Amino acid sequence: xxxxxxxxxxxxxxxxxxxxxxxxxxxxxxxxxxxxxxxxxxxxxxxxxxxxxxxxxxxxxxxxxxxxxxxxxxxxxxxxxxxxxxxxxxxxxxxxxxxxxxxxxxxxxxxxxxxxxxxxxxxxxxxxxxxxxxxxxxxxxxxxxxxxxxx
Numbered sequence: 702x703x704x705x706x707x708x709x710x711x712x713x714x715x716x717x718x719x720x721x722x723x724x725x726x727x728x729x730x731x732x733x734x735x736x737x738x739x740x741x742x743x744x745x746x747x748x749x750x751x752x753x754x755x756x757x758x759x760x761x762x763x764x765x766x767x768x769x770x771x772x773x774x775x776x777x778x779x780x781x782x783x784x785x786x787x788x789x790x791x792x793x794x795x796x797x798x799x800x801x802x803x804x805x806x807x808x809x810x811x812x813x814x815x816x817x818x819x820x821x822x823x824x825x826x827x828x829x830x831x832x833x834x835x836x837x838x839x840x841x842x843x844x845x846x847x848x849x850x851x852x
Contacts, residue, residue, distance in 0.1 A: 730816050759810065759851040761803065766845030767792040775810060775851065779803040781842055782815070795819050795843030803849075809833045810851055812840055819843055 759775035773779060773789040781789040782800035791800075797817035804811055813831040814821040821828050822841040834840060836851045 727818060730818075759849075761789055761840075761847045762850055763789075763791065764839070764846050764848045766843070768845065775803060775805070775849070777804070780815070781847065782817075789847070791842065791845045793843040793845045796845060797843075800842045801840065803834075809835055810849060817842070 760772050761775060761779065761781070762772040763769050768791055771789070771791075779788040780799055780802050781787055781791060781796075782798050783791060783793065783796050784798040787799060797815070797819070799815045800817045801821045802813045802815055804813070810833070811831045812821065812823060812828070812834050814828055823832050823834060824838055834849045834851075836849060838849045840847050840849065
């Protein structure tokens with residue numbers, strides 16, 4: 702009987718440690734981002750198109766959630782999240798430290814989830830890989846929604 706109790710205690714401790722390690726990995730991924738999401742990094746800069754003789758600049762505008770009305774120009778690469786190092790620092794407890802990355806290729810703007818805990822949603826659909834976004838698309842990060850305003 703005491704052997705069974707001893708084995709049960711060891712099994713409980715092993716399960717507890719596995720749980721603690723899993724939590725630590727999620728926290729690390731949330732704070733530092735996942736290496737898989739950082740691997741594909743095209744570093745092209747946007748080319749604003751001319752409309753009516755004036756250049757229209759691409760930007761991200763917070764339309765819902767904390768920081769409503771804030772905006773950031775889309776140029777090169779824009780990382781959005783809770784971290785103060787992000788180009789668009791959102792104060793949303795449901796967003797990750799480095800939640801999503803916006804970048805441009807030859808055709809359009811692309812958003813990629815950076816291994817966030819709660820995921821990134823584009824126009825109501827959760828994304829699992831880099832996804833093209835255009836003018837008027839809504840990207841949800843936690844409880845915050847941003848609108849892409851692109852030429």
